[in-house]
Amino acid sequence: MTKRVLLAKPRGYCAGVDRAVVTVEKALETYGAPVYVRKEIVHNKHVVETLTERGAIFVDEADEVPEGALVVFSAHGVSPAVHDQAAARQLRTIDATCPLVTKVHQEAKRFARDDYDILLIGHEGHEEVEGTAGEAPEHVQLVDTAEDAANVTVRDPSKVVWLSQTTLSVDETMVRVNQLKSRFPELQNPPSDDICYATQNRQVAVKAMAPECDLVLVVGSQNSSNSKRLVEVALQAGARASYLVDYAREVDETWLDGVVTVGVTSGASVPDILVMDLLSWLADRGFADVQEVTTANEKVSFALPRELRKALKDNDLLGSVR
Numbered sequence: 001m002t003k004r005v006l007l008a009k010p011r012g013y014c015a016g017v018d019r020a021v022v023t024v025e026k027a028l029e030t031y032g033a034p035v036y037v038r039k040e041i042v043h044n045k046h047v048v049e050t051l052t053e054r055g056a057i058f059v060d061e062a063d064e065v066p067e068g069a070l071v072v073f074s075a076h077g078v079s080p081a082v083h084d085q086a087a088a089r090q091l092r093t094i095d096a097t098c099p100l101v102t103k104v105h106q107e108a109k110r111f112a113r114d115d116y117d118i119l120l121i122g123h124e125g126h127e128e129v130e131g132t133a134g135e136a137p138e139h140v141q142l143v144d145t146a147e148d149a150a151n152v153t154v155r156d157p158s159k160v161v162w163l164s165q166t167t168l169s170v171d172e173t174m175v176r177v178n179q180l181k182s183r184f185p186e187l188q189n190p191p192s193d194d195i196c197y198a199t200q201n202r203q204v205a206v207k208a209m210a211p212e213c214d215l216v217l218v219v220g221s222q223n224s225s226n227s228k229r230l231v232e233v234a235l236q237a238g239a240r241a242s243y244l245v246d247y248a249r250e251v252d253e254t255w256l257d258g259v260v261t262v263g264v265t266s267g268a269s270v271p272d273i274l275v276m277d278l279l280s281w282l283a284d285r286g287f288a289d290v291q292e293v294t295t296a297n298e299k300v301s302f303a304l305p306r307e308l309r310k311a312l313k314d315n316d317l318l319g320s321v322r
């Protein structure tokens with residue numbers, strides 16, 4: 001049988017990641033290095049290393065940024081406490097929070113104002129979850145595991161809503177929601193999908209190709225939630241094996257033993273150059289036949305953060321924005 005590669009589409013960069021990365025690039029061009037970035041701008045090793053080489057300095061907290069300096073907030077969003085911290089240090093800020101994360105923040109604020117208990121389905125310790133929960137810490141409880149769903153308590157079971165992290169597995173989230181609904185039958189759904197279009201589309205594409213694959217390779221970093229979910233979805237959808245790699249060089253050649261069809265995809269924070277590197281690595285090992293499996297064509301794009309647009313306009317650079 002001919003060895004082949006099935007290449008998922010959509011894969012890689014989503015609109016929120018593209019916007020966040022361009023934000024740091026444009027901030028470096030406009031203001032010069034260094035530009036501080038709180039947390040990894042997006043969860044991808046290659047992106048962080050490349051921006052570091054260009055003069056970005058990644059820090060964990062705003063209090064590590066020198067007073068008065070410029071700091072960019074990452075695509076995952078920040079809580080109001082972080083904005084306060086930045087204001088107290090007189091930092092100049094550019095907020096690269098993805099608009100789809102901001103949408104979940106708005107939902108959290110709205111339901112908190114109406115005095116709901118909010119059950120936030122997400123992964124403990126993930127930056128996005130910390131940012132969303134920080135909008136209404138008194139009202140939000142994190143539901144990560146099945147155990148959390150079994151044990152969480154609410155004040156009034158008729159006034160409870162679930163929201164979620166944007167990058168979860170769609171199927172697993174519904175398992176958690178059903179578990180919660182069996183305990184709280186009046187549990188309300190979010191006003192619109194919190195799991196974003198990019199996460200959903202990449203999972204649908206993987207599901208379409210996985211049953212035909214002996215192996216699915218997902219390009220992405222270990223701390224990237226949506227990338228990790230792609231490995232899980234591939235396995236659940238029938239791939240015999242699936243692994244997450246940052247770079248082609250991390251692929252263990254023994255994974256290819258007896259393999260005829262390799263599926264390839266990448267997380268929403270992954271530049272396509274890394275996928276192209278993997279394809280040429282595979283071609284060198286006899287997997288030169290590449291067929292794209294397309295389940296959607298994405299046309300979403302987001303305007304750059306307001307603060308940056310203004311600076312670019314003042315400098316007459318807006319025309320050069322991708």
Ligand code: SF4
Nearest residue numbers: 014016017098166196
């Ligand atoms: S994965 Fe979704 S929520 Fe996250 S940055 Fe991309 S579009 Fe925004």
